[in-house]
Amino acid sequence: AQTVTQSQPEMSVQEAETVTLSCTYDTSENNYYLFWYKQPPSRQMILVIRQEAYKQQNATENRFSVNFQKAAKSFSLKISDSQLGDTAMYFCAFMKGFNNNDMRFGAGTRLTVKP
Amino acid sequence: EPEVTQTPSHQVTQMGQEVILRCVPISNHLYFYWYRQILGQKVEFLVSFYNNEISEKSEIFDDQFSVERPDGSNFTLKIRSTKLEDSAMYFCASGGESYNEQFFGPGTRLTVL
Numbered sequence: 001a002q003t004v005t006q007s008q009p010e011m012s013v014q015e016a017e018t019v020t021l022s023c024t025y026d027t028s029e030n031n032y033y034l035f036w037y038k039q040p041p042s043r044q045m046i047l048v049i050r051q052e053a054y055k056q057q058n059a060t061e062n063r064f065s066v067n068f069q070k071a072a073k074s075f076s077l078k079i080s081d082s083q084l085g086d087t088a089m090y091f092c093a094f095m096k097g098f099n100n101n102d103m104r105f106g107a108g109t110r111l112t113v114k115p
Numbered sequence: 116e117p118e119v120t121q122t123p124s125h126q127v128t129q130m131g132q133e134v135i136l137r138c139v140p141i142s143n144h145l146y147f148y149w150y151r152q153i154l155g156q157k158v159e160f161l162v163s164f165y166n167n168e169i170s171e172k173s174e175i176f177d178d179q180f181s182v183e184r185p186d187g188s189n190f191t192l193k194i195r196s197t198k199l200e201d202s203a204m205y206f207c208a209s210g211g212e213s214y215n216e217q218f219f220g221p222g223t224r225l226t227v228l
């Protein structure tokens with residue numbers, strides 16, 4: 001079974017600063033995908049970034065980037081130039097295999113961006 | 116941009132009643148999912164559906180739950196005899212075959228009184 005651990009229940013950052021959210025996972029699978037989802041107060045689940053395990057290069061999407069350490073089973077999210085609209089719950093998620101499969105989520109990190 | 120839709124946005128029901136939560140996945144997607152999120156907790160996988168049958172289900176998805184794709188566009192989750200602990204946000208998601216990504220609907224907030 002796969003487990004996803006987010007060890008930071010809450011974090012805060014000043015606007016325009018950089019923050020890193022941590023995520024570790026446990027799996028015996030060799031092929032999988034990792035995701036970060038953002039959940040604002042509306043509770044909509046919004047995909048932030050995705051990483052394929054077979055790719056060594058870290059994924060980036062504008063101000064969002066990941067540090068994927070496959071051997072350490074670590075998948076952290078870095079948010080640069082934080083904006084007030086980044087305030088939300090952030091969930092790390094794991095999907096096994098090559099085909100579309102169910103996702104397993106971490107407990108989430110509540111991020112607050114302060115003006 | 117195509118999106119997953121869910122109805123209703125909020126459903127209030129009495130304990131013991133049956134509810135049906137509806138989802139319209141993205142039209143060319145083949146994989147369909149239901150997740151639930153109890154308030155303040157993580158998102159939990161309930162069931163996946165592919166090729167008109169359940170492909171995987173979690174321990175949460177017991178005989179109280181069922182899913183159906185009745186007409187090729189809707190994807191429903193039925194909860195028979197609801198319990199107080201079924202109160203949660205229920206998310207539908209769909210995914211395509213050529214890429215590993217799931218698109219979530221806005222969720223249905225179920226409140227069981």
